[in-house]
Structure formats: structure tokens, C-alpha cells
Amino acid sequence: MPDRLRLTDPLSSLDAWVDAFARAEIPVLAETAEALEQMRATEDDVDAHGLGELIATDPLMTLKVLAHANELKRGRSAGLMADPETVTAALVLMGITPFFRDFGPQPTLEAVLADHEEAQLGLSRVMQRAERASRFALGFAAHRADPDAAVIHSAALLHDFAEMLLWVHAPDLALQVAALQDADRSLRSAVAQRQVLGVTLTELEQALMKRWHLPELLTRITGDKHERDPQVRCVHLAVRLARHTARGWDDAAVPDDLHDIAELLNLGEAHALKLLHEFD
Structure with a gap:
């Protein structure tokens, strides 16, 4: 049977994080x-x-x-x-x-985190963002008539699964990462993660995907390398937009997102924005 895991201190290495998360029960x-x-x-x-x-x-x-x-x-x-x-x-x-x-x-997330209301809220935000990102990515892929649209949808949905697992298995550490970023809006996620956890969530996610032998296409599209690849860009831009519009469409980063998405879809920015609101 998988373990019920609740970490309060960072682990010593990426391998240790992978071993702990790979053995743990996923609600x-x-x-x-x-x-x-x-x-x-x-x-x-x-x-x-x-x-x-x-x-x-x-x-x-x-x-x-x-x-x-x-x-x-x-x-x-x-x-x-x-x-x-x-x-x-x-x-x-x-x-x-x-x-x-x-x-x-x-097992359910609600039961596992019943004693940790802040973690429930943090996890809920990540999951809502993932759901919106998957809708955007599917819309981009469908517009481009990509035959792998369903895989692109899955890749966007799973793009931040390591962050979800951190909220489940190490909620206090997840809160420390969030607090660092709240205190300094210019602090990059990867820097905050490495400061608290000793690893980045992207490193952990890619290592877990390899441990679980997830398909190469899904692993490649979910990662942020090969960013010139249109399939990777579909996911990367969908995740970016979902992150930047989580609290509304007036974030300062949205115009850059819109420019890049219009370019990906070969549309004018006004048409692209109309399409994005339809996807949303």
C-alpha cells in the first residue's frame, strides 16, 4: 500500500524527493x-x-x-x-x-487536508489554474488542427502536478514557498522553490514522470525545453496565461502573452483576444 506522507522539513536531494513522492498515496x-x-x-x-x-x-x-x-x-x-x-x-x-x-x-484531497485550510486553498488555486490552462491549450491545439490535441490538453492539465503534490504531501513547505513570493513579487518561482526545498518543482516533476515511465511525448510537452516546438508552446503559453489571468485579465504580463499567442495561432491580437475569452 502507498504511504500517507506529511513532510515538514525539506529532503536532502532530488532523489530523496522523488522516492518519497513516488511511494506516497495520491488523493x-x-x-x-x-x-x-x-x-x-x-x-x-x-x-x-x-x-x-x-x-x-x-x-x-x-x-x-x-x-x-x-x-x-x-x-x-x-x-x-x-x-x-x-x-x-x-x-x-x-x-x-x-x-x-x-x-x-x-482517498480524497479534502479528507487528507481537512486539518490544513490554507493548504486546501493553495491547492485549489493550482488545480483551478491547471483546469483553465488545459482549456486554453486544447483551444490552441484545436485551432492549429494538431492531431495530438488530447495529449496537449493532458500536458497542460499535468504541467504543475509537482506543485499540487507539494501542497498535499508538504503543505507547510508549500506555504513557505508561497510566502517568499508574496513578500517579493519579482522573485522567480524556481528561486523560491530552491531556497525552501533544495530543488525546483520542474526538476522534481520531470524526474517523477521518468520514474513513472510516462510517455515521452507527454514528458516533452509538459517540460519547458524545446520551447520553439509548437506543441510545447501551446502548453507553455496556456500555462502562462492561466497564471497571469488567475485574478483577472488586467495583469501587466497579459499583453506579452497575447502577442505570443496571436503569433502561435497566426491571428491578429484583437481576434486572438476574442478567441481567448471564448475558450475561458
């Missing part, structure tokens, strides 16, 4: 857990598409399913089948009955 949204139990009761009526749509609204449940499916694939004839890059593909690989067998009643 999901209470509404996801409840909906899964309703589906379990009528399992014969459930198909991969409907179940996939439910799971793909929850970043941490998405992460769990993709990690599990890719572990399964490694245990089978790995070279003969493609990596499952979306939740629906993962469910098709697993099968509905084995999914419900392997994923029993899910």
Missing part, C-alpha cells in the same frame, strides 16, 4: 471519488470514453491512471504497443473491469 478530488463509486455500481454500463472524460477533469486522478497504465504496458509486450498518452487510451489498454479492480475507493 483525488472528492467529486471524482464520488463519481467513480457511482460508476462502479453500474460498471457494465461504463465505457472508456465516458470514464475518461470524468477522470480528465482531475489532474491527480489523470496522473494516477497514466502512471498505472504505463507501468502495465512495461510489464506486457512493451515494444508492440504505443504508449497510452491520454486517459481514454490508458483505459482502453487496461479495460474497464481491471480499472475498477485496480482502483478501489479513492
Whole structure:
């Protein structure tokens, strides 16, 4: 069984962080857990598409399913089948009955953080931002007629999963990072993270994706390297915009975001802005 983890002090190395997070139980949204139990009761009526749509609204449940499916694939004839890059593909690989067998009643974020209201709020902000970023990214990909639109949606949804896990497994440390940035608005996230944690969340996330053998395409698109790659730019710009507009569209960074998004979509800025409001 996975561990219930609650860290109060930073760990000694990136490997130590990866080991701790990889072993830890990952809770999901209470509404996801409840909906899964309703589906379990009528399992014969459930198909991969409907179940996939439910799971793909929850970043941490998405992460769990993709990690599990890719572990399964490694245990089978790995070279003969493609990596499952979306939740629906993962469910098709697993099968509905084995999914419900392997994923029993899910622990919930609300229960795990019941004693930590500030962490609940911090986590909620990250998850809402991820949901908006995934909508923007899917809109960009669809506009560009990208055949990997579903993977781009997943990549944007998962882009900040290490930050979500930090709020779950080390909420006091997550609050220290947030406090540093609140005190100095010009402080870069990576600098604040390294100061408190000894590692950056991007390093931790990429290492966890490798540990869980997540698909190369998903790992590449979720990272911020290869930023000239249009698929990476779809995700990077969607995440940037979701971050900058979390409290409204009047942030000073939004005009730069708009310029870059208009360029990506090959549109004028006025048309691009209209499209963004439709996506939102």
C-alpha cells in the first residue's frame, strides 16, 4: 500500500524527493471519488470514453491512471504497443473491469487536508489554474488542427502536478514557498522553490514522470525545453496565461502573452483576444 506522507522539513536531494513522492498515496478530488463509486455500481454500463472524460477533469486522478497504465504496458509486450498518452487510451489498454479492480475507493484531497485550510486553498488555486490552462491549450491545439490535441490538453492539465503534490504531501513547505513570493513579487518561482526545498518543482516533476515511465511525448510537452516546438508552446503559453489571468485579465504580463499567442495561432491580437475569452 502507498504511504500517507506529511513532510515538514525539506529532503536532502532530488532523489530523496522523488522516492518519497513516488511511494506516497495520491488523493483525488472528492467529486471524482464520488463519481467513480457511482460508476462502479453500474460498471457494465461504463465505457472508456465516458470514464475518461470524468477522470480528465482531475489532474491527480489523470496522473494516477497514466502512471498505472504505463507501468502495465512495461510489464506486457512493451515494444508492440504505443504508449497510452491520454486517459481514454490508458483505459482502453487496461479495460474497464481491471480499472475498477485496480482502483478501489479513492482517498480524497479534502479528507487528507481537512486539518490544513490554507493548504486546501493553495491547492485549489493550482488545480483551478491547471483546469483553465488545459482549456486554453486544447483551444490552441484545436485551432492549429494538431492531431495530438488530447495529449496537449493532458500536458497542460499535468504541467504543475509537482506543485499540487507539494501542497498535499508538504503543505507547510508549500506555504513557505508561497510566502517568499508574496513578500517579493519579482522573485522567480524556481528561486523560491530552491531556497525552501533544495530543488525546483520542474526538476522534481520531470524526474517523477521518468520514474513513472510516462510517455515521452507527454514528458516533452509538459517540460519547458524545446520551447520553439509548437506543441510545447501551446502548453507553455496556456500555462502562462492561466497564471497571469488567475485574478483577472488586467495583469501587466497579459499583453506579452497575447502577442505570443496571436503569433502561435497566426491571428491578429484583437481576434486572438476574442478567441481567448471564448475558450475561458
